[in-house]
Every structure is written in structure tokens, then in C-alpha cells.
Amino acid sequence: MALRIVSADERLAEAAVKTTIAIFGPSGVGKTSLLKTLPADETLCIDLEAGMKSVQDWPGLSIPVRTWLDALDVACLVGGIDPAAPADAFFSEAHHRHVAATYPDLLRLIADKRIVFVDSITDLTRQAMAWAKTRPEAFSERSGRPDTRGAYGLLAREVIALLKHLQHAQAKTVIFVGILEKVTDELNRVHWQPQLEGGKAGRELPGIVDQVVSMSLFVAEGEGLRHEPERGEIRRLVCRPNPYGLPAKDRSGRLDVTEPPDLSALIAKINATRKG
Template sequence: MKIINSKERAKMVTGVKMVIFGPYGIGKTSLLKTLDESTTLCLDFEAGLLAVQDWQGDSTEIRTWNEARDIACLIGGPNPALKSDQAYSQRHYEHVSSKYKDFSSEFFKYRCIFVDSITVASRLCLLWARMQPECFSDRSGKEDKRAAYGLLAQEMMAWLNQLQHIRDKDIIIVGTLGQYLDDCNRPTWLPQCEGAKTASEIPGIVDEVISMVGIKKDDGTEKRSFVCQTINTWGYPAKDRSGCLNMVEEPHLGKLLAKIKAKTLASVA
């Protein structure tokens, strides 16, 4: 433990942690094209990179929850607060470093990790949780769904916290935004994830929550946009911890990250 003064803090390279929710087909995966190809790694949970086949960056396909945990541990390093038998511990890090020896040396070149998507990641996590011994009743041997969803919440929070503490990289997570009707039959927009706790906890973990939606212009046509502020005209989920984003921004991640970092650097200068 040490005290970090303002000059030391200014020298530290800190990444932006961001989650972007949008309806199906709005072009969330295509946002990869607005990032630097040479320093971006896409964690492809959806096997859905058809829209960006001409993108020249690197990607890796994630098929199981164990793979999702392993790569988060590889990129983020060990968490010293955890016991040796827990995921993301020193022991876990040593295991995955040995298992993916050639792969782990590549991570130093990446400045941005693009996760596509948290919606599918939560489904993989739930499938994994439902197979764990603690999610079956001791008496009947039947599946205990309540225990499975409890384990899902723990796992997703641990995974997101592991990504959150990767200091030197930007972490961009995309997910599906769904429209629901509340008790008064009014439409409301909510992130689509397995388990209500995951969706409700995400805004407290990341720096930026952005809704990528189509907004009608005066001529009646719709324009793809980022909604970035909590209080907005349409009721979309959003949060701007940086305090430098307008309510509506251009859907370009390179420009958005540059704007956030320019303001951060100016404040410590």
C-alpha cells in the first residue's frame, strides 16, 4: 500500500472502462472499425464477426466460460486478494500463463480489449453455473435454479471486476438493449443479460455506460448515435463518469476515447 500524489497519478496510464448497449442490428460489432486495428483485440463470444470481415485487427473466439475466465486472468494478471483455489488468483494466473504460453506474450501490444458481447458471455456463464455441484439439491439431486442464478451473479461480478482492474488498457464491452413494458404499460429500455443482478450492477463497475440507438432527425430519418448522459430525452440507460461527453455523440469509439482522455489529461496538467 502506498500514497500516490497528483504528479505520480498523472504519469500513470489508465484505460477507460465502457459498456455499450444497443438493439439487434444497430451495428455494435461494426464499432471495431472505429478503433486502431494494430492495438485492438476482440474477444468474440458470438462468432459474429461477419459484419467486420474486412477488419484487419486480431480476434479470439471464446466458446466456454472457463475460456472467458482464463483470458480475463491472462490480460488482467493475478488478484492478490483471492485465495489460491479461486479464479483470478496467483495460482490461476500461473496455470493459464503456462497453458497459453505463446498466447500470453502477445497481450502487451494491445491497448484496447473489445468484448462482443456481455449478453452471450452471461449465457455461457449460466450454462457453466448450472453444471456445478452446488447447483443441485442434496436431497433430490435435481437442479437448483436459484443457486445457479446466485452463482451466475457471483461469477459475472468477479469477471467484470477482473476486467475493471486492468489499468493500462481500454475495455469496451457491448451488449444487447431490449425494450420492455413496465407495470404501467410504459416502454422502458434495459440491458439484456442473464440474471437481473448483472444488468443492475454494470453501471457501478464501468466508467461509461452508453446506449447506441437510432435517433430521429427533424426530417424524419434516423441517425445512429451514442446517448451518453443519465438524464436524456428518451430514457435510455447511460452514464458519463468523465463529465466531458454531450448527451448525444457520434458513434465513433476512437474519437470518443480521445475526447475522454484529453479532458482527463487536461485536468491533471
């Protein structure tokens, strides 16, 4: 790939048509239903958890994915060729040529979509772990016995590579959805963290995506909100560092601490700053 200068206008034009968002919320909070707030004709759902029951009447298109290798193929179709990938690696020119020939209809379908909704990154890491446990790296060279550390190391490398590849998808907004779990430590302190296989992918994810958002439940309290994840009736997207202890990051600098659960409105607000 030839080196070139990118002007400010080109950067602004690209920023206006793409972003990457990771959204985490407790099970049952309605993360998948956020699909209904996106334009169905411009959105593709990558369904990794057979979880479309709650949005069965959503008129958009989805691709069911049940294995890690299928997830890699779909990511290659979405993200294109990685010019830095070795010739025999995932996302290489050879890999893309193979999947494009195998799935020409999917390639055309994906090219027409502006938004890719990945549901869920939690299940993506589970599929990756199931695959990693079968690889040579997951077995001790000396004893031949399973080596959990090797499996987790491979899991982290491959998941991070897939996430970064999707981040570079041209002119597409990519939204990763995952489970947010409540963790209580030995001092009875509560923490909220993404539920992912392995720790490395979860630690690096905030540095890969543009926005980290937590979806949770609240109750009205005066002019503000009180976080009530089990009994609340108001759904909100938490988008910036907050008093609730929920993961959040806003690289755009435009979002409020909480926003309505409307992804089209959220994306428009993010991109508005980038246009000026």
C-alpha cells in the same frame, strides 16, 4: 501486495491510458462495427458470439471464446493476478501461472494491446449460466434436483468477479458490448434495459464501469434528434442521462448527451478531461 501512496500525477497518468465502457444497443444497430473506429494494431476483440461477419475485413486480431472457462482464462491473461484471490480461485497466482504456461503466445499478444473489445457481455452471461447449471450450487442439497436460484446466484457472483477483474487491467481500455432490449410493462410503459442472464449483474454493472453508453437510431428534428429505434437512420451514442429513457452514465463529465459512433473519438474526449 504492499501498500503505497499514489500521487495525483500517477492517477492522472493511469486515467489517461485506461477506462472501462459498457455499450448496449438493439440487435442489428451496428455495435460490432464500432470495432472499425478503433486502431486495429492496438485493439484485441474477444469474440464470444461468433459475430465477426459484419467486420470480417477488420484487420485487427480476435480470440474466439465459446465456453465460460475459456472466458475466465482470457480474463486472467488480460487482468493479470488478483492479489486478493484465494490460492485455488480464478485469477489467483496459480491460475495465472497455468494460463500463461498454456497460452504463452496469447499472453504476449495481449500485453501489446491497449484496447480490449468484449463482444458481447450478453453472450458472456449466457456462457456463465450454462456453466453455473452444472455446478453443485445449482442443485438442492436435500433433493438433488436442479435449484435455479442457486445457479443464478453463482452466475451473478462469477460474472461480477470477471467484470471487476477486467476493470483492474493495467493500462488497458476495456469495452463491453451487449444487447439492449425494449421492455413494455403491464401499464404499456416502455423501458430499455441490458439483456443479461440474471438481474444482479445488470444492476451492478453501472457501478463497475466508468461509462455506460446506449447506441440507437434517431431522425433529425429541427436542430435536435428524435429517438426512432426502428426507423431512424442516424446512429448515435447516448452517453448521459437523457430524455429517451436509455441507460447512460458519464463518469468523465466531458461527454455530450449524444456523441458520434466513433469510439476512438469518444475515448479521446473522455481522457482529455482526465489530463486536465
